[in-house]
Amino acid sequence: MLNKSPRRHHEGGRLIKTARGIFSLAATVGGVSLFGATMATAQAIVPQDCQPGTTGPNAGSTVPYIGGMCDLGSVQADNLGDSRASAISTDGTVIVGRSEVSGERRAFRWTNDGMGMLDLGTLRNGNLGESEATAVSADGAVIVGRAEAGDANPSGDYDRRAFRWIDDGMGMLDLGTLRNGNLGESEATAVSADGAVIVGNAATDSEQQAFRWTENGGLLNLGTLTSGNSGQSFALAISANGEVIVGYADNGTISERAFRWIDDGMGMLDLGTLASDNSGESVAESVSADGSIIVGRAEDDGGDFRAFIWRTQMQDFTNLMMSFPVLANDTEIAVAQQQFTVGRLMDMTCLAGADQSCLRVDGWLSNTGTTTGDNIGEGNSQSATLTYGRGLDGQTTIGGTLLIKGTDLGANSFDMGGTAGFSLWTEYSETGLARTGWQASAALGWSNGTADISRGRGLDNVMIATGEADLSTVGVSAILGYGFQQQDWLLTPSLSLAHFETRRDGYAETGGDFNATYDSLTMNRTTVTLQLDAERTISETGTLLLGAGFEHDLSADRVTLTGTSDLPGLESFAVGSTLERRETRGFASVGYTHDLGNNRALTGTLRVGQSAFGNEPQVTAGLGFSMRF
Numbered sequence: 001m002l003n004k005s006p007r008r009h010h011e012g013g014r015l016i017k018t019a020r021g022i023f024s025l026a027a028t029v030g031g032v033s034l035f036g037a038t039m040a041t042a043q044a045i046v047p048q049d050c051q052p053g054t055t056g057p058n059a060g061s062t063v064p065y066i067g068g069m070c071d072l073g074s075v076q077a078d079n080l081g082d083s084r085a086s087a088i089s090t091d092g093t094v095i096v097g098r099s100e101v102s103g104e105r106r107a108f109r110w111t112n113d114g115m116g117m118l119d120l121g122t123l124r125n126g127n128l129g130e131s132e133a134t135a136v137s138a139d140g141a142v143i144v145g146r147a148e149a150g151d152a153n154p155s156g157d158y159d160r161r162a163f164r165w166i167d168d169g170m171g172m173l174d175l176g177t178l179r180n181g182n183l184g185e186s187e188a189t190a191v192s193a194d195g196a197v198i199v200g201n202a203a204t205d206s207e208q209q210a211f212r213w214t215e216n217g218g219l220l221n222l223g224t225l226t227s228g229n230s231g232q233s234f235a236l237a238i239s240a241n242g243e244v245i246v247g248y249a250d251n252g253t254i255s256e257r258a259f260r261w262i263d264d265g266m267g268m269l270d271l272g273t274l275a276s277d278n279s280g281e282s283v284a285e286s287v288s289a290d291g292s293i294i295v296g297r298a299e300d301d302g303g304d305f306r307a308f309i310w311r312t313q314m315q316d317f318t319n320l321m322m323s324f325p326v327l328a329n330d331t332e333i334a335v336a337q338q339q340f341t342v343g344r345l346m347d348m349t350c351l352a353g354a355d356q357s358c359l360r361v362d363g364w365l366s367n368t369g370t371t372t373g374d375n376i377g378e379g380n381s382q383s384a385t386l387t388y389g390r391g392l393d394g395q396t397t398i399g400g401t402l403l404i405k406g407t408d409l410g411a412n413s414f415d416m417g418g419t420a421g422f423s424l425w426t427e428y429s430e431t432g433l434a435r436t437g438w439q440a441s442a443a444l445g446w447s448n449g450t451a452d453i454s455r456g457r458g459l460d461n462v463m464i465a466t467g468e469a470d471l472s473t474v475g476v477s478a479i480l481g482y483g484f485q486q487q488d489w490l491l492t493p494s495l496s497l498a499h500f501e502t503r504r505d506g507y508a509e510t511g512g513d514f515n516a517t518y519d520s521l522t523m524n525r526t527t528v529t530l531q532l533d534a535e536r537t538i539s540e541t542g543t544l545l546l547g548a549g550f551e552h553d554l555s556a557d558r559v560t561l562t563g564t565s566d567l568p569g570l571e572s573f574a575v576g577s578t579l580e581r582r583e584t585r586g587f588a589s590v591g592y593t594h595d596l597g598n599n600r601a602l603t604g605t606l607r608v609g610q611s612a613f614g615n616e617p618q619v620t621a622g623l624g625f626s627m628r629f
Helices: 317-347
Strands: 016-018 069-071 083-088 094-101 104-111 116-121 131-136 142-148 160-166 172-174 186-191 198-203 208-214 218-223 233-238 244-250 256-262 268-270 282-287 294-299 305-310 314-316 357-368 379-391 396-408 417-429 437-455 465-486 489-504 516-518 521-537 542-556 560-565 572-576 584-597 600-609 618-628
Touching (some): 094 116, 104 142, 116 142, 218 233, 317 417, 317 437, 317 489, 437 489, 465 516
Antiparallel strands (some): 104 116, 294 305, 417 437, 465 489, 521 542
């Protein structure tokens, strides 16, 4: 079960104020801060006394606390003892919390007006006992918390009671309880921005339950998530406008669940959990100013508590944040895959004699296995190319190649579907069809596809946000080689240089609770390849083809996604890929060509190469028909 007390009491050192104010950033939820509580920056220097009314830690300083903290002191006359800040006004001029006075905890109000700390007292006669301030209104005028009030309780017990304090000289106002006779305990945990609505929990005749307090309406019992409103509930936070209250409550199944309450007559809304069967427990700890976003912690399928964020449904906040670097990784894989396609497209050439044409039709299947450690799924593609060339003078052939391709990147965020491409090329052989002596080629290639992009794929408890964008790559390549006979082998070492530019259009997501808009993305890569090809005639109609080499990236841009989103903490972002790129990649191929006669042939090829990302090789198998006429 969750801790029944919504606030744990920690002993603390002196409270501190930073140079940039004390940030109103938030209740910590599973290690993630979003809205609400006080936070201070670590420093290496010794804290200094605060000088109220000045701009720095020393009187007359013009430096606004940059790089350091200042000690607000304590309520005690000797300025000793522990103190702890709980909340701060919007402009940072009023801080509230608790401070030690003669061994007891007392609520305080600290102002930056030269007055320092003010002991807010208690609800007991003689101003005895303990108290603690837990929240403050936006302008610092209204402070709420809990204080001992035993003298006002007919039972004689020193009950802690919710209080409201305003600077009217009247001291604390006891907000009472939900129990008959106004008996028992209560505490205030949060207050609206204007101070008009206070929330907390108070004793009923049987349990502690969440309340909402207004000056005209007094305490309103918010009930629980059970059918008979039995059990306990605790209100922990309220929106700035006072309309949305969050916390946790019994739900009738021996579980405590995060709730959202609005004044619509419907009562509490159970926000659920992160478990697939909606079992387990959860607690809502903070809410955005407009009440639309709630954060807290909830159990997942493994029974672990995870930070959640809720707008229309509960999502795992850590996984939601992770969806952006995962998308960056998937973008990088999709770009690498398309650049590989354009590289292969520019290699699709043929050689013809003078005033002769050449034609080839090729089909390719490609597979890259799963790399679990990098969350890279299996990728598959099928492509077909049609190549035509015209011989000019027995040495030079010019032509073009058309491509159609289908791609399945598995669990990748990019669903490329069908893509198209073409290349223009020229091929030169010093000895023509004999292919000895100097060999050279140059090509310009292009491929384009429309990607359906889904952010959040493969991540538990993340709503999928979708978008659509064109992904296109332009490539240019030049190859220089030299063919020579070595016994029965025709050997051709070659060196090639290729440059690729890939562009992904900007796009906007829809479908998620937290959508993003992405700027356009351009990535360039320049690669040099050293290769050795070998051919040997093994029969009257058969030729064995072997090849091996490596390619090396002279430069390769890495993906950085930039844009804006409505996810708190990621309003504008620049998120880079976390994948490790293999800059040098080896490859080898084996093939066989069967002569069909009349300048026609069938060729089968198997190529295995290292992938740019992941541990699994990329395996490509091809079958082609060629002819000259």
